[in-house]
Structures are given as C-alpha cells and as structure tokens.
Amino acid sequence: MTEEISQVAMKIILHAGNARTFIMESFQCMGEEQFTEAREKLKEAKQETLLAHKAQTETIQSEAQGNKHEFSLLFAHAQDTLMTIMSEWNIANQLVKVFEQMSKRINHPQ
Template sequence: MEHKKQVEEENELISVAMQIILHAGNGRTKAQEAVQCAKQKDFVGARACLTEAKKNIVLAHQSQTAVIQNEAAGKSYEPCLLFTHAQDHLMTISSEVTMTRELIDLFEIVIEHE
C-alpha cells in the first residue's frame, strides 16, 4: 500500500511538472513572437504577445503554487527531478519574459528618437 501511495504522489508531481513546463514554454513562445513583432515595429502586437506570455507564466506559477501550498499544509512528496526541472524552467522563462519586455521598451524608445 505504501508503494501505491508513493507512485500516486510521483504521478501527481509529474503531472504538475508537465503543466508547468507546458505553460512556461508557451510563455517563451509568446515572448519570442513579441520580439518578432517589435522587429517589425509593431509594438501593439508586441505588447499583446507579452500579455499572453505573462498569462502563461501565471498559469505555470499557479500549478507550482498548488504543490507548495499542499506541502505547507502538511502533505509530503518524494523528491521528483522532473518537478525540480520544471521549477527551473519556469524561473528561467519568467526572467526571459521580463527581459523581453524591457528590451522591447528600449527598442520602442530608440525607434521614437530616430
């Protein structure tokens, strides 16, 4: 019975990890699309893509937060390398989205002063 419980916990973390990776990856894709829009001087499109990127980051973060809240409430999980990777993936892409927003802001300023 203990083995079954451990397998269920691992499966839950794997499922959450995949949701984090999926949403964070979608956020990265939208950030990349924002850069392409900015290169075309379409800053309205770039901002729309950045909004979508941020929404995806929020979805990924919500998935992660549910596990953290469960642990805070006393639920314990066996370590899961994929979940750790997913958290790293989320942090990296969240930083990328933030930097993309800043770069597009800078690019827009430069274009306005040409």
C-alpha cells in the first residue's frame, strides 16, 4: 500500500507541476497583453489540476471506504502542492481579467 500511495502522490505532483508551468506561461502572456492566449494557458492548467485532484479524491474516498493508508509525507506534500497550485490558478484567473481591463483603459482611453 505504501508504494501505491507514493505513486498517487507522484501523479498529483506531476500534474500540479504541469499546471504551474501553464500558469507561469499565462502570466507571461498577460505581460505581453496576449489575453486570449493567457486564458488558454489557464484552461490547460485547470485540466492538469483536475487530473491531480481526481487522483487525490480517489485516494481519500478509498480511505473513507475503509481501505487504510499508511501516513505518507510524500502524499501530504503532494496535497500541499496541489492546494498551492489551485490558489495560484485562482489568482491568475482574476489577474487576467484585471490586466485586460487595465490594458483597454490605457490603450483606448475614453
């Protein structure tokens, strides 16, 4: 069971890391006023977080059904990483809206 939980943890970390890469690319696009591309990067990041979240949820549901898992520092780290990435996604998703509005005001003043 320890190896199984480690594999799930690595899956979560992998997908969360992929999501972070897309989020960072989204910030780059925002800085270049490429807002459509920034949103596309955020969509890709969201898909990666959903894959990570699914792996985490399946493990938690398994334990809730009575399948005990040994504590794993790696799994705790994976969960922490996923939560952090989800927060970064939420911030980036709001910032793209803010930056787009600011860009419109600067480039097309009334």
